[in-house]
Amino acid sequence: MDQNPRPTGILHSLGEEIIRIITPVSICMFLVVILVSILDTNSSNFSSFNTIATIAYDESTSDSEWDKFKGALLNSLVFVAVVTVVTFLLVLLFYFRCTKFLKYYMGFSSFLVLGFMGGEIGLFLIQVFKIAIDSFTYVLLLFNFTIVGVLAVFMSKIPILVTQSYMVIIGVLTAYWFTMLPEWTTWVLLVAMALYDLAAVLLPGGPLRLLVELAISRDEDIPALVYEARPIVDPRRNSIVQRRIWRNVDLESTESSQNQRIIANAEEGQRIITNAEEGQRIIANAEEGHELTAPLIERIRDHGLVGENLGLEGIGLGSSGAIKLGLGDFIFYSVLVGRAAMYDYMTVYACYLAIIAGLGITLMLLALYQKALPALPVSVLLGVLFYVLTRVFLEEFIVQCSSNLLMF
Amino acid sequence: MTLAAGIGYVLLALGTSLALFVTIISTKPFLILTLLSSTLVWLISLIVLSGVWRVFLPFKTTAWWPYSILILTSIAFQEGLRLVLWRGYKKLEGILDAFADRVAKPRLYLTDKMQIALAGGLGHGVAHAVFFCLSLLSPSFGPATFYVDKCSYAPFFLISVISLAFVTIHTFSMVIAFNGYAKGNKSDQLIVPVIHLIAGTLSLVNLASGGCVVGIPLLYVVALLTLAYCGKMVWRTLTEAQIRLAYQDQ
Numbered sequence: 001m002d003q004n005p006r007p008t009g010i011l012h013s014l015g016e017e018i019i020r021i022i023t024p025v026s027i028c029m030f031l032v033v034i035l036v037s038i039l040d041t042n043s044s045n046f047s048s049f050n051t052i053a054t055i056a057y058d059e060s061t062s063d064s065e066w067d068k069f070k071g072a073l074l075n076s077l078v079f080v081a082v083v084t085v086v087t088f089l090l091v092l093l094f095y096f097r098c099t100k101f102l103k104y105y106m107g108f109s110s111f112l113v114l115g116f117m118g119g120e121i122g123l124f125l126i127q128v129f130k131i132a133i134d135s136f137t138y139v140l141l142l143f144n145f146t147i148v149g150v151l152a153v154f155m156s157k158i159p160i161l162v163t164q165s166y167m168v169i170i171g172v173l174t175a176y177w178f179t180m181l182p183e184w185t186t187w188v189l190l191v192a193m194a195l196y197d198l199a200a201v202l203l204p205g206g207p208l209r210l211l212v213e214l215a216i217s218r219d220e221d222i223p224a225l226v227y228e229a230r231p232i233v234d235p236r237r238n239s240i241v242q243r244r245i246w247r248n249v250d251l252e253s254t255e256s257s258q259n260q261r262i263i264a265n266a267e268e269g270q271r272i273i274t275n276a277e278e279g280q281r282i283i284a285n286a287e288e289g290h291e292l293t294a295p296l297i298e299r300i301r302d303h304g305l306v307g308e309n310l311g312l313e314g315i316g317l318g319s320s321g322a323i324k325l326g327l328g329d330f331i332f333y334s335v336l337v338g339r340a341a342m343y344d345y346m347t348v349y350a351c352y353l354a355i356i357a358g359l360g361i362t363l364m365l366l367a368l369y370q371k372a373l374p375a376l377p378v379s380v381l382l383g384v385l386f387y388v389l390t391r392v393f394l395e396e397f398i399v400q401c402s403s404n405l406l407m408f
Numbered sequence: 409m410t411l412a413a414g415i416g417y418v419l420l421a422l423g424t425s426l427a428l429f430v431t432i433i434s435t436k437p438f439l440i441l442t443l444l445s446s447t448l449v450w451l452i453s454l455i456v457l458s459g460v461w462r463v464f465l466p467f468k469t470t471a472w473w474p475y476s477i478l479i480l481t482s483i484a485f486q487e488g489l490r491l492v493l494w495r496g497y498k499k500l501e502g503i504l505d506a507f508a509d510r511v512a513k514p515r516l517y518l519t520d521k522m523q524i525a526l527a528g529g530l531g532h533g534v535a536h537a538v539f540f541c542l543s544l545l546s547p548s549f550g551p552a553t554f555y556v557d558k559c560s561y562a563p564f565f566l567i568s569v570i571s572l573a574f575v576t577i578h579t580f581s582m583v584i585a586f587n588g589y590a591k592g593n594k595s596d597q598l599i600v601p602v603i604h605l606i607a608g609t610l611s612l613v614n615l616a617s618g619g620c621v622v623g624i625p626l627l628y629v630v631a632l633l634t635l636a637y638c639g640k641m642v643w644r645t646l647t648e649a650q651i652r653l654a655y656q657d658q
Binding site for chain 2: 006007008009010011012013014015016018019022344345346349350353354356357360386389390392393394396397398399400401402403404405406407408
């Protein structure tokens with residue numbers, strides 16, 4: 001019937017990069033929700049869960065609401081202060097060109113996350129499902145799993161799917177540990193981190209802004225754990241380009257056939273300080289420096305035509321770009337959704353939609369302003385707003401309608 | 409009633425949407441974005457409605473008229489929102505066509521436009537199924553089951569059956585509506601709110617004791633009618649377009 005196959009329309013490839021970022025974020029959130037539902041821990045099991053985030057105040061269910069809020073505020077302030085200090089430390093190290101040290105530290109942190117956190121969660125799962133496995137086999141499997149993960153983080157010759165999967169797994173593990181914090185602390189911490197992110201990236205003295213400017217001026221990588229949607233193949237040399245975040249901005253050059261524009265927005269990654277102490281149930285959160293999670297949303301565009309200026313490409317809907325998103329974003333989004341899952345699934349759906357909407361808005365702002373932008377604030381604030389609205393308004397409405405089999 | 413039953417109920421409500429998603433929508437990233445945005449819009453409309461109605465709930469009476477006001481206002485609000493969506497879609501179409509011209513690719517085909525409308529409708533349907541059905545299915549993954557007094561013929565979890573009908577209605581009425589607005593066809597434009605209203609009022613029948621035996625089959629009749637109407641309309645539009653193309657070629 002169709003004699004001439006008609007040319008493919010624009011709908012085929014429009015919006016591809018956005019989907020390539022939304023998919024792993026969704027998978028990460030989904031896995032955290034599943035973990036939270038399966039390992040249904042309540043506060044009584046983890047009454048001695050001490051981390052840097054609960055140093056100031058340990059929430060207990062018997063306190064009044066106002067006390068809980070004050071305590072949570074104190075906790076968040078301490079956490080944000082620690083994060084700020086370590087970020088400035090990172091900027092200092094980067095300034096003194098200790099990049100090798102930072103890279104090794106990054107590998108070490110991912111080893112801790114995969115090995116110890118992953119190992120503990122694996123133990124919980126074994127308990128819940130009553131899997132018959134002996135400790136030697138388990139240690140062997142865990143060790144192999146961890147080492148492959150560290151290699152995936154370090155080397156770029158590993159297939160991209162393996163690297164991406166390990167990034168998502170590291171995000172899931174860290175996010176799950178964060179959901180074990182007490183409730184009020186988690187919510188106030190999320191909002192505090194969103195505000196801190198806003199300040200760190202946009203204020204002139206903010207650590208992340210300094211970091212980004214340093215990296216641009218030196219044309220170097222920031223050593224960080226970043227999820228990249230696809231590898232960048234350099235057509236001139238036909239080889240996988242090393243994972244470089246910054247490159248010479250060469251907008252109008254007619255000499256090079258390759259016209260690359262980088263739009264980046266750096267943002268914070270969270271850090272958790274490790275205190276590996278055995279014999280006590282002081283659960284350590286691996287320290288991931290900035291290195292682990294310097295969430296950068298960036299797009300590397302690569303088009304052969306010089307001087308092309310497509311408005312829609314700026315929204316990230318171009319056909320050959322690649323977006324990178326830092327792991328801190330993954331983690332905090334998943335913490336929000338995981339915490340919502342501890343209440344009810346309706347809040348999970350609402351928060352998921354809010355976070356995706358926030359991510360979309362951030363990407364559009366990125367295309368508009370073309371400078372470093374934080375990815376946390378919009379999504380987290382929207383997510384918290386939708387959580388509160390759902391819990392207060394929507395739930396009662398829906399339950400009333402559905403229990404009477406009334407729908408529209 | 410265990411994991412298998414829970415998954416069964418979920419798939420009952422969302423199975424056809426999943427099939428549509430995998431075959432049509434997942435191949436084009438833009439359609440996935442459309443689906444997500446229309447789901448979000450529906451959620452926002454639900455939140456606004458629940459914010460307005462929160463003070464009056466829970467209803468103290470078992471009379472049917474407060475519920476009918478609830479349904480009427482909700483449906484009116486959502487149909488108004490559909491008009492807003494149409495305006496937004498027109499603007500988007502303009503942007504996309506301009507973009508297509510700049511990259512020297514063909515403009516949006518008719519099937520592309522209908523697919524966008526389908527994705528929008530599916531977004532609405534999925535939002536309905538997720539919030540009215542899925543969020544209440546969490547107990548079904550456990551060991552017991554639950555019955556409501558008014559409809560003791562089947563477990564409560566058969567709300568997924570109702571949701572399936574509504575998903576169909578939402579999905580295809582969006583296609584009908586967008587086609588109607590594009591052509592200026594009054595009958596298409598009017599039939600969509602009417603269908604929505606009929607479906608909503610049919611669910612009021614469920615308030616009566618034992619009413620669900622009557623209400624649910626009638627609802628399915630409405631859903632099938634929507635499906636048939638949409639199919640006929642799409643067939644008519646496509647054959648018209650093909651005749652026009654053949655005429656131009658001569």
